[in-house]
Amino acid sequence: MTIPVHRHTDARVCGATTTVAGNVDVFANNLLVSVDADPNTHGGGALIAHSNQVFADNILSVNHTADTANPDALCPVPPHCNPDTDQGSPNVFTGDPSAAPTVVIPPAIIEKISLKIEVYIAEPYIPPPGYIPTPNEVEQNEIHFADTPDEPEAIGEVIAKPEDKVYEDICHPFDGLLDQHLLESSQDLWDETGMGKKYVGTYPAGAFQGDGLSNEKILGLWQEIGFRDQTPIHSSDWVWKTDQTAWCMGYVCYVLKLAGYKWLQTSRALDAKDQQAKFEFTEIPYSNWADAKCGDVCLWAITDKKGKVGHHVNFLYTNKNKKMSFVGGNQSDAARNTNNPSGGAVTHSWRGTAKSTYNLQGVEGGLGAYDYTGVHHDTNLIHIYRPKKV
Numbered sequence: 001m002t003i004p005v006h007r008h009t010d011a012r013v014c015g016a017t018t019t020v021a022g023n024v025d026v027f028a029n030n031l032l033v034s035v036d037a038d039p040n041t042h043g044g045g046a047l048i049a050h051s052n053q054v055f056a057d058n059i060l061s062v063n064h065t066a067d068t069a070n071p072d073a074l075c076p077v078p079p080h081c082n083p084d085t086d087q088g089s090p091n092v093f094t095g096d097p098s099a100a101p102t103v104v105i106p107p108a109i110i111e112k113i114s115l116k117i118e119v120y121i122a123e124p125y126i127p128p129p130g131y132i133p134t135p136n137e138v139e140q141n142e143i144h145f146a147d148t149p150d151e152p153e154a155i156g157e158v159i160a161k162p163e164d165k166v167y168e169d170i171c172h173p174f175d176g177l178l179d180q181h182l183l184e185s186s187q188d189l190w191d192e193t194g195m196g197k198k199y200v201g202t203y204p205a206g207a208f209q210g211d212g213l214s215n216e217k218i219l220g221l222w223q224e225i226g227f228r229d230q231t232p233i234h235s236s237d238w239v240w241k242t243d244q245t246a247w248c249m250g251y252v253c254y255v256l257k258l259a260g261y262k263w264l265q266t267s268r269a270l271d272a273k274d275q276q277a278k279f280e281f282t283e284i285p286y287s288n289w290a291d292a293k294c295g296d297v298c299l300w301a302i303t304d305k306k307g308k309v310g311h312h313v314n315f316l317y318t319n320k321n322k323k324m325s326f327v328g329g330n331q332s333d334a335a336r337n338t339n340n341p342s343g344g345a346v347t348h349s350w351r352g353t354a355k356s357t358y359n360l361q362g363v364e365g366g367l368g369a370y371d372y373t374g375v376h377h378d379t380n381l382i383h384i385y386r387p388k389k390v
Contacts, residue, residue, distance in 0.1 A: 002093035002094070003063040003065055003093055003094055004063060004088025004089045004090070004092065005028050005033050005034070005061060005062070005063050005064070005093065005094050006018060006033075006047070006062045006064045006067065006085045006087070006089075007020070007029065007031035007033055007034055007089060008020035008031045008032040008034065010031075010085065010086075010088060011086040011087040012040050012045065012069070012083045012086055013079050013082070013083060013085075014040070014042065014045070014072065014074070014079045014080045014083040016045065016072065016083060017040060017041050018034050018038055018040055018041075018047065018062075019039055019040060019041055020032040020034050020035070020038050021038050021039060022035040022038055023035045023038075023059060024057060026057060026061075028089045028092035029089050029092060031089075033056045033061055033062075034047060034062040034085075035047075035049065035056050035057065035060060035061050036048065036049035036059055036061075036062065037059075040069070040083055042072040042073055042080065042083070043072055043073035044070065044071060044072040044073045044075075045069050045070060045072030045073075045083040046069060046070045047067060047068075047085070048068045048069060048265075049061060049067065050062075050063065050067050050068070054094045061094060062085065063085075063088065063093075064085045064087060064088030064089075065085070067084060068082065068084050068264070068265060069082065069083045071083070078274065079274070082268075082271070082274065084278075174255065174259045174294075175259070177255060177259055178255070178315060178317065178327045179356065181255075181327075181346045182327065182347075182348055182356050182357040182358040183357040183358075184217070184346070185345050185346040185347060185358060186357055186358050188345075189215075190215065190217055190218070190329070190345040190346040191215060191344060192214075192215055192243040193214060193215050193243065194214035194215065194242050194243045194244050214242045214244070215243045218247055219240075219241065219242075219243065221247065221250050221251055221254035221329075222240045222245075222247075222250060224254050225250060225253050225254055225257060225263070225265050226265050227240040227250070227265070227267065245267070246267065246269075247267070248312050248313050248314060248331070249266060249269045249271065249272070250267045250329070251328060251329025251330065251346065252272075252313050252314070252315065252328070252329075253265070253266060255315070260389060260390060261387040261388060261389055261390060262279055262280045262387060262389075262390050263279070264278055264279055269299065269311035269312055270299070272299045273299055273383055276385065279385070279387065279388070280387075280388040281297065281385035281386060281387060281388070282385065282386040282388070283383060283384070283385055283386075284296060284384040284385065284386060289319075289384060290319070290322060292316055292319050292324075292384045292386075293316065293319060294315070294316055294317055294318065295315060295387065296315065296316040296385060296387070297313060297314075297315060297384070297385045297386075297387055298313065298316050298381055298384050299311060299312075299381075299382055300312040300313070300314075300381055300382065301380045301382050302380070312328070314326045314328020314329070314331065315327050315328060316384065317348060317351075317354065317368070318354040318366075318367070318368045319368070320354075320365070320367055320368070321367055322372055323367040323368045323370060323371050324350060324370040324372060325349065325350045325351045325352060325354045325356075325368030326348070326349045326350055326370070327346065327347070328349065329346050330344070331344060331345065331346070331347040331349055332344040332347065333347040333349075333358070350370035351368060351369065352366065352367050352368045352369030353366030353367050354366045
């Protein structure tokens with residue numbers, strides 16, 4: 001597959017243009033070919049090269065897939081938090097990306113994420129009952145809520161028994177992958193373990209770098225989608241080395257990648273909507289929600305204690321008689337029939353009587369508990385998307 005190379009002065013989706021800084025002598029159409037970490041004219045916005053086999057001046061080149069980029073100086077105003085490429089050469093092409101890229105996160109962004117995580121951990125909270133989201137949604141990552149165990153659980157592999165692995169009328173599209181994760185979760189293998197009380201609000205340098213505090217399964221999903229093992233660039237460079245970084249979207253991308261579906265390298269829940277075209281998601285309109293099926297991606301609006309709206313994302317697990325249940329990561333299983341974007345593990349939420357390896361009291365073909373016929377809920381399912389098989 002051929003993809004246009006991105007060049008000096010080519011457009012970004014935020015209205016800026018790329019300023020090539022790392023390449024001085026490789027050209028396409030008399031313009032310098034862009035390379036990894038080139039900024040844009042708004043300041044920052046370092047490009048992330050996805051062309052892992054094509055170099056310019058010994059630096060990975062950037063093509064227009066569109067390739068992704070780190071936030072620029074105008075973030076959090078959208079789309080400056082994702083100032084991706086928006087233009088490429090009309091006749092100079094390069095190869096398709098073959099693996100997840102190395103992620104370069106500017107120190108200022110690391111610091112911003114670090115402070116946000118400390119607030120989430122030190123001051124857990126739950127959406128108030130009766131909340132109805134307003135149109136003035138605040139751009140932010142999904143919210144982390146409840147407490148987790150002080151001590152790490154044993155980490156290991158659990159293999160589902162044949163009768164547990166696949167419920168075809170519940171979750172056939174991913175060949176039982178969600179069932180497998182629920183089975184592992186029932187053994188506490190997906191529990192967050194990195195919130196030791198001695199680290200609440202204060203994170204010494206290196207606290208999450210190989211000290212065994214955080215769940216290796218959760219760290220493994222960051223590894224799989226390319227968000228781990230970066231070269232340290234900041235004293236607080238533990239953002240992707242802890243299970244306390246909000247990981248619901250990371251889990252969705254991880255599952256999509258393992259199952260052979262189109263995925264993006266992102267940890268931001270709202271990208272299910274904002275990057276719909278790049279995911280190649282097909283939206284299921286509310287009028288057709290009865291046709292939504294297991295494996296569809298569900299985007300939720302939630303609120304914090306200050307009334308700001310954040311987002312959570314997970315997978316549809318059952319849908320029958322206009323009642324749904326869901327499976328996702330970074331969820332709590334404390335309450336049976338809520339969406340619970342409140343920390344913790346991989347769980348089956350709004351499960352009702354729908355059977356899974358995490359709801360053994362349910363029945364085959366049983367109903368989920370999320371009634372979408374107009375009944376009010378304490379969370380708000382706002383979009384359902386059909387992922388694309390690749």
